[in-house]
Amino acid sequence: MKYKDYYSILGVDRKAGADDIKRAYRKLARKYHPDVSKEPDAEEKFKEVAEAYETLKDPEKRAAFDQLGSFRPGQDFQPPPDWWKQFAEAQPGFEQHAFEDIDLADLFAGLSGHGARRARGRPGPIPGQDYEIAIQITLEQAYHGAELELDLSLPEYDESGLPRRVPKKLKVRIPRGAIDGQKLRLPGKGGKGANGGRDGDVYLNIVLAPHALFRASGHDLYLDLPLAPWEAVLGTTVRMPTPGGPVDIKVPPNTAAGQQLRLGGRGLPKTHGGAGDLFAIAQIAVPSEVTPRERELLQQLAAASTFNPRRHFEEKA
Amino acid sequence: MNIELTEATWLEDAGEISLARLAELSGLEETRLRELVDYGALTPVDPSASSWTFSAECVVTARTACRLFNDFELEPNGLVVVLTLLERIRGLESELKQVRARMPRMR
Numbered sequence: 001m002k003y004k005d006y007y008s009i010l011g012v013d014r015k016a017g018a019d020d021i022k023r024a025y026r027k028l029a030r031k032y033h034p035d036v037s038k039e040p041d042a043e044e045k046f047k048e049v050a051e052a053y054e055t056l057k058d059p060e061k062r063a064a065f066d067q068l069g070s071f072r073p074g075q076d077f078q079p080p081p082d083w084w085k086q087f088a089e090a091q092p093g094f095e096q097h098a099f100e101d102i103d104l105a106d107l108f109a110g111l112s113g114h115g116a117r118r119a120r121g122r123p124g125p126i127p128g129q130d131y132e133i134a135i136q137i138t139l140e141q142a143y144h145g146a147e148l149e150l151d152l153s154l155p156e157y158d159e160s161g162l163p164r165r166v167p168k169k170l171k172v173r174i175p176r177g178a179i180d181g182q183k184l185r186l187p188g189k190g191g192k193g194a195n196g197g198r199d200g201d202v203y204l205n206i207v208l209a210p211h212a213l214f215r216a217s218g219h220d221l222y223l224d225l226p227l228a229p230w231e232a233v234l235g236t237t238v239r240m241p242t243p244g245g246p247v248d249i250k251v252p253p254n255t256a257a258g259q260q261l262r263l264g265g266r267g268l269p270k271t272h273g274g275a276g277d278l279f280a281i282a283q284i285a286v287p288s289e290v291t292p293r294e295r296e297l298l299q300q301l302a303a304a305s306t307f308n309p310r311r312h313f314e315e316k317a
Numbered sequence: 318m319n320i321e322l323t324e325a326t327w328l329e330d331a332g333e334i335s336l337a338r339l340a341e342l343s344g345l346e347e348t349r350l351r352e353l354v355d356y357g358a359l360t361p362v363d364p365s366a367s368s369w370t371f372s373a374e375c376v377v378t379a380r381t382a383c384r385l386f387n388d389f390e391l392e393p394n395g396l397v398v399v400l401t402l403l404e405r406i407r408g409l410e411s412e413l414k415q416v417r418a419r420m421p422r423m424r
Contacts, residue, residue, distance in 0.1 A: 029388055035381055035403065050388060127341070130380070147322065171320040175327070181411060183377060184325035198341065203380075204325060215418035222418045258421070271327055281421050 001078065003071035004104050006052035014066070018057070025053040051105045060087075061108050087111060103165050106155060128200035129155060129191035135204050137178060139211040139221075142268055143243040145176035152202070156192045170202070177269040179218055180208040213241060219276025221267045226285040227251060242266045242278055249280070257284045331373030333362055339371050343379030345386065349393070353382060356397040378404075 007014050010024040032039055032046040039045070055061045064087040071077045131154075137146060150170040170189055178184070183205055190200025214221045225240065235253035239246050242263065249261060260279045267276025290298070340347045353359040354369070359378060361369035378400065385391055385399055 026389070033384075033388055035384060036399075046388075127344075130342075130344070132380070149320070169320050171322045173322055173324050175325065180414070181407075183328040183374075185328050185331065185373075186323050186325055189323055201342065203328070203377075215422075217415040217418035220418075224421050271330070279419075281419075283421050 001076065001102055001104060001107070003068075003073060003075045003077045004048070004052070005070075005073050006056050006065060008073070009048050009052040010056065012056075018059075021053065021056050025049060025057070029053075054105075055108045061111055063087075064111060065108065106164065124195060125197035126194040127197040128193040130200040130203065131190045132203045132205065134207050135174075136207045136209045137174060138209050139214055139216065139243060139268075141174065142178045142206075142208060142216075143176065146174045148172050148174060150202075154191045154200075172204070174204075174206075175271065177219075177271040178206045178208075179268060180206060180216060182206045214243065214278075216268065219268045219270055221276065221278045223278065223280050224283050225251075225261065225280035226283045227255065229284055229286065232256070232282065232284050240280060243268070251282070255282045257282055328376065329372070329374050333370040334373055334376070336361075336369045336371070339375060339379055342376050344383040345379055349382075349386070350379060352393045353379070353397065353400075356393060358382065358397045358400045 007016070010021060010028065012020055012024045016024070028049045029046065031037060032042045032049060034043040034046055037046070055065050064083075067083055067086065068079050069077070131152065133150065133152075135148065135150070137148070141148075148171070150172060152168045152170060153165045154168050156164060156166045170186070172184075172186060174184065183203055186202040186204065188199040189202045193199050208216055214223055216222075221243070223240070225238070227236070227238075231238075231251065232255045233253065235255070236251050237248055238251060240249050240263075244266065247263065247266070249263065251261065255261075259282045261282065263278040263280070265275045266278035269275045287294075334342070336347055336350060339345075340350055343350070345353075350359065354361060354364070359371065359375055359382075361371055363370070381403065382396060382400055386396055389399075391399065
């Protein structure tokens, strides 16, 4: 079993009072709670903080934790020989337990302190744990649908009612048409229930990975379409990438920067048929270098043209 | 190792669920869910119906409420304020994302 120092996780002294522990927990919860935090690794950090508080807020569990002794975080350790006798004697099955491959959190969840009581010695059904996981998919995966493998570590109850972490691989089919922020449910694929309790569910929060060319807004896609100044004026035909393969589009003459060309149904597919649109946003690109001949032609154009792009300055002045 | 393929289903396609089912899926007690409805954080499909049903998407709000309730020990009114603000932030974030998608990328 690997040691975790719940006191240092909460940043409190071993002699801290219940109020100090609560205050430290609340401060860290506000900082790392995945629902309110933007910190990187917030979820992992909050899990540690919540686990530490779950044990230290309960006087019985805290006493049991204190009696484990003090080790380096991550150090392999065994509870002292009389530990289980003192804290877990009333709980059948504990003494048969090998402590090597058990998580410290599961050990304390298994102890029935003043906090939430678990399966041990109780006949009531216990629902399996639900999981919420953010999964990042590429635009191509959203367009075509995808099969993904997820690695989970799920608690399962053994015959003595003590939870153990069991690594589990899930192969999931993501239907086509997923967009950023959508939620998928895998019923019954979470933690196993005990005593007739339902198996937990897995919820997947879809995050669309940024794409080099396309930007998604719901099912619609946006793409920058750079045009040379003469292409914008004269009009042209360009081969444009779309998620479904390249298409040739006609750019009409006198296309201004920022104008959007809409390709109906070329965006991301929708779950119940149809698809979003693809919008190409015209941009006027200028060459960083010009040949002497190009310069000459542009100078001729400048001399001949009556076009004034800043006429409205004069009108509004 | 041969792993069985699981079909993921869209939460919004899961139809309507009962109050009891929402309690089961979210981990919140029915009385607490009723409070959330009273304070306007959850809306049943037909609030005047004798037994409430909810769209399956309410599971997301109810699960968030359950986490906030347990992890911050919030009282119902505070909980609803937090839920409302979170929803507003999510709405604004998604609007911001949409506006950014429409803007030409800076080069």
